[in-house]
Amino acid sequence: MRKSKAPYPLAFRQQIIELVQAGKSAKELSKEFGCCTKTILSWVAQASIAQAPKSSSKAGLSRAEGEELSRLRRQVRQLQMERDILAKATAWFAAKGEKIYPPSSSS
Structure with a gap:
């Protein structure tokens, strides 16, 4: 079982x-x-099945424009994910009370 x-x-x-x-x-x-x-x-x-109806909004676009739109949307998702990861890392370091960059001792 x-x-x-x-x-x-x-x-x-x-x-x-x-x-x-x-x-x-x-x-x-x-x-x-x-x-x-x-x-x-x-x-x-x-x-992809759930997003299929959304692709009908590209009806007025040329093939090149549709490809560029898809590429830009992927890029936006990637950047949003990277932003979220950095925000979580910042919160983690802040919670630990550690400084990422120690103060420099310039003489």
Whole structure:
């Protein structure tokens, strides 16, 4: 009999999907985060199905414009993720009371 594992949190799944869309491989992410490659691929497939109606908003755009829009959206997601990581790191250092850059002793 299989043991049922608790589902991954939604925020975690969304972060993994964003990483795949930003260009990381599912295999790479499965090793890094300890979840199954097939699971990651199914999350990405489900996300693309859920986002399919959104692509109809590109109807008035040329192919080049649509590709640029997609590239820019991926870039925005990547930058937002990096910003969030830096904010969490800043909060972590602030909670520990450590200074990232010690004061310089100029004589």
